[in-house]
């Protein structure tokens with residue numbers, strides 16, 4: 621039995637490490653998961669196409685959880701292979717995209733319908749991936765903000781302490797992404813420093829709930845650059861013309877949103893830095909079986 625699905629990466633409006641509330645928006649870059657289930661295996665194995673040495677605990681856990689909830693006793697093993705356009709641990713929610721794609725691919729392999737009238741809705745499917753991320757130790761808060769944006773598309777605002785969706789909106793933005801060569805695993809982030817900026821994060825949450833996403837992003841970016849020790853220079857280079865710019869996730873990537881010609885100008889500046897700068901758009905459909 622085989623299933624396949626893809627899920628988009630995302631950028632940050634509000635990082636949840638300060639006060640447990642988060643907000644993220646899906647972008648047009650994908651992780652694909654292919655899941656094969658067997659009746660004669662012994663446990664689950666995983667493989668990341670671009671990184672043979674990568675930790676596959678998260679995606680293996682996603683398969684195991686879905687099979688234990690929706691499979692039968694005959695199903696004893698399986699394999700998951702991911703292929704991704706999203707750099708791992710780059711701040712662009714690679715873990716949420718991999719988890720969502722794997723959960724949907726496993727449900728696809730089992731023939732379990734997802735969505736309206738199905739055995740589970742998309743938000744609950746996304747919660748399974750969040751559970752797997754907590755079990756695998758790759759997240760601080762569960763990252764339901766990132767996971768919901770990737771699963772549903774558009775921009776979401778969430779309470780990660782309750783895995784609750786507070787708002788979802790569809791936005792149509794051009795997005796500039798800068799990803800330095802370094803990596804920053806969320807599980808290694810200095811959470812106590814992030815908690816010190818909780819009053820700022822509270823203001824950002826209100827701006828996001830008001831739909832003022834661009835301004836929310838920018839305030840988030842300055843605060844989290846300071847808390848996590850990333851330079852705010854890429855943000856200063858993008859301002860004042862962009863609608864919003866921020867460190868994404870726990871870094872090291874930055875994203876900016878705004879008019880295409882403004883982003884082209886910023887791209888020229890960001891391209892001077894080591895790493896990779898690319899233009900994309902927001903994505904509103906979310907994850908899907910392929």
Ligand SMILES: Nc1ncnc2c1ncn2[C@@H]1O[C@H](COP(=O)(O)OP(=O)(O)OP(=O)(O)O)[C@@H](O)[C@H]1O
Pocket residue numbers: 651668674675676677678679702703704707708709710711712713714715716718758759763766804805806807868869870871
């Ligand atoms: N393509 C993938 N296939 C399988 N597992 C993946 C993949 N991408 C990420 N992961 C898992 O997610 C972990 C990285 O999670 P982390 O939260 O640090 O990165 P991120 O989601 O890119 O960052 P951020 O949360 O700041 O956006 C990896 O160690 C791996 O376990």
Ligand SMILES: O=C(O)C1=C[C@@H](O)[C@@H](O)[C@H](O)C1
Pocket residue numbers: 632634635636637642643711713758759760761762763765766806807868869870
């Ligand atoms: O691991 C986590 O809980 C998180 C990681 C980052 O992506 C953050 O942007 C997100 O809000 C929460």
